[in-house]
Amino acid sequence: MPVTAIKLINFRNIKQCELNTDAPEVFFVGENGQGKTNILESVYYLCYGTSFRTREDSILCKNDESFFSASASYFKSREDINEIAISWKNRVKNIRLNGKTITDRKDIIRNQPCIIFCHDDIGFVNGPPEKRRLFLDQTLSLYNPYYIDLLRKYKKILKTRNHLLRENNTALLDVYDEQFVELGMEIQKKREEITSLFEPFFKDKFSEIAKFKELVAIQYQSTWSGMNEKDEILNFIRNKRKYEILNGVSSSGPHRDKLLFLHRDSDFSQIGSTGQMRLISLILRIIQAEFYSRTTGRKPLLLLDDVLLELDREKRIRILENLPPYEQAFFTFLPNEDYVNYHKENTMVYEVKSGGFKKRG
Numbered sequence: 001m002p003v004t005a006i007k008l009i010n011f012r013n014i015k016q017c018e019l020n021t022d023a024p025e026v027f028f029v030g031e032n033g034q035g036k037t038n039i040l041e042s043v044y045y046l047c048y049g050t051s052f053r054t055r056e057d058s059i060l061c062k063n064d065e066s067f068f069s070a071s072a073s074y075f076k077s078r079e080d081i082n083e084i085a086i087s088w089k090n091r092v093k094n095i096r097l098n099g100k101t102i103t104d105r106k107d108i109i110r111n112q113p114c115i116i117f118c119h120d121d122i123g124f125v126n127g128p129p130e131k132r133r134l135f136l137d138q139t140l141s142l143y144n145p146y147y148i149d150l151l152r153k154y155k156k157i158l159k160t161r162n163h164l165l166r167e168n169n170t171a172l173l174d175v176y177d178e179q180f181v182e183l184g185m186e187i188q189k190k191r192e193e194i195t196s197l198f199e200p201f202f203k204d205k206f207s208e209i210a211k212f213k214e215l216v217a218i219q220y221q222s223t224w225s226g227m228n229e230k231d232e233i234l235n236f237i238r239n240k241r242k243y244e245i246l247n248g249v250s251s252s253g254p255h256r257d258k259l260l261f262l263h264r265d266s267d268f269s270q271i272g273s274t275g276q277m278r279l280i281s282l283i284l285r286i287i288q289a290e291f292y293s294r295t296t297g298r299k300p301l302l303l304l305d306d307v308l309l310e311l312d313r314e315k316r317i318r319i320l321e322n323l324p325p326y327e328q329a330f331f332t333f334l335p336n337e338d339y340v341n342y343h344k345e346n347t348m349v350y351e352v353k354s355g356g357f358k359k360r361g
C-alpha cells in the first residue's frame with residue numbers, strides 16, 4: 001500500500017511537516033545532517049512502531065520538546081484510505097490504526113510491510129554475531145508473526161535460565177532446559193531452512209551484480225550442529241552445566257549461533273572490500289524483500305538510505321535494476337549524486353534543508 005501523505009510534529013529535527021508522497025518513487029535530496037534519514041526513519045517508525053536507529057522513543061522527540069507525533073495515510077485501494085498514527089507524550093506511546101489503539105506491534109508489522117536498506121546493514125556481513133543473526137530474525141519475523149512469538153518466548157526462557165544458572169538452581173534448570181532446547185531447536189531449524197533457501201539466490205545475485213568471479217557462500221553455523229534429537233542436545237548442555245554455572249550464562253543455543261559469508265572456506269568479512277560487503281548487504285535486503293513477496297503475495301515499501309554512495313556507477317545501476325518488486329520506494333541522495341539519472345516519469349523529489357521539505361518541479 002503506497003504511503004500517500006506523511007504528517008510529523010517534533011520528530012527529530014522536523015518541527016512540523018505535511019508531505020504529499022503519492023508517487024511510486026520519492027527522492028529526498030539534501031546535504032548531510034539536514035533530515036533525510038529522519039524522514040525515512042519516520043516512515044519505518046510508522047510501519048514497525050520502533051525506529052531502526054534507536055530503541056528509545058525519547059530520542060526521536062525534537063530537542064527541548066515534550067511530545068512528538070507521526071502519521072501516514074495510505075491507500076488500501078483508491079476508495080479505502082487508511083491511517084496509522086503514533087504519538088508520544090509523557091513518555092507514553094500510543095499507536096492507532098484507523099483510530100483504533102494497537103497494543104501488540106505485531107499488528108502493525110503485518111499491516112504495512114517495509115524494508116529498509118541502511119548504512120548499518122553492512123554489519124550483517126562484517127558485524128558481531130548478533131547483528132548477523134538479526135538479518136535472519138528480521139526476515140522470518142516479517143512474514144511469519146509466529147516467529148516473533150517464538151523469539152519472544154525463547155528470550156524469556158533464556159533470561160530465566162541464565163538467572164537459574166547464577167543461582168545454581170539445578171532442580172529448576174532441569175525443567176527449564178527442556179523448554180529452552182525445544183524452542184531453541186525450532187528457531188535454529190527455521191534459520192537453517194531460510195539460509196539454505198537463500199543460498200542459491202544469493203550466489204546468483206552476487207555474481208550478477210558484483211561481477212565477482214569467485215563464489216561467496218552463506219552458512220548458518222549452529223552451536224548445536226550435528227545434533228538432531230532433543231535428548232542429544234539436552235545431554236550436551238547438561239555436560240556443560242558446571243561451566244555454565246561458573247559463568248552464569250547459557251553458552252550454546254540460537255543466541256550464540258553464527259551467520260557466515262565464506263569465500264574459499266574463510267570468512268569473507270576478513271578479505272572482502274567495503275564495496276563488496278556493501279553489495280552483499282544490499283543483496284541480502286533484495287532477497288529478503290523478494291522472499292517476502294513470494295511467500296505473502298504482497299509488495300513491501302522500500303526505504304533506501306544513502307546505501308548506493310559507496311558503489312561505482314555500474315554497480316549502482318545494477319542494484320537499481322535488480323531492486324525487488326515494491327509498492328513504493330523512498331530514496332535519500334546527496335545533492336551531488338547523479339540521482340536525476342534514476343528518476344522515473346512520476347518520481348517525486350523533495351529538497352531537504354534544516355528539517356524542512358521543498359517539493360521540486
Ligand SMILES: Nc1ncnc2c1ncn2[C@@H]1O[C@H](COP(=O)(O)OP(=O)(O)OP(=O)(O)O)[C@@H](O)[C@H]1O
Binds near residue numbers: 032
Ligand atoms: N531529537 C532530535 N532533535 C532535534 N534534532 C535532531 C534530533 N535527532 C537528530 N537531530 C538532528 O537531525 C540531523 C540529522 O538528520 P539526518 O540523520 O536525517 O541526516 P541526513 O540528512 O540523513 O544526513 P546524512 O546524509 O549525513 O545522513 C542532525 O542535524 C541532528 O542534529
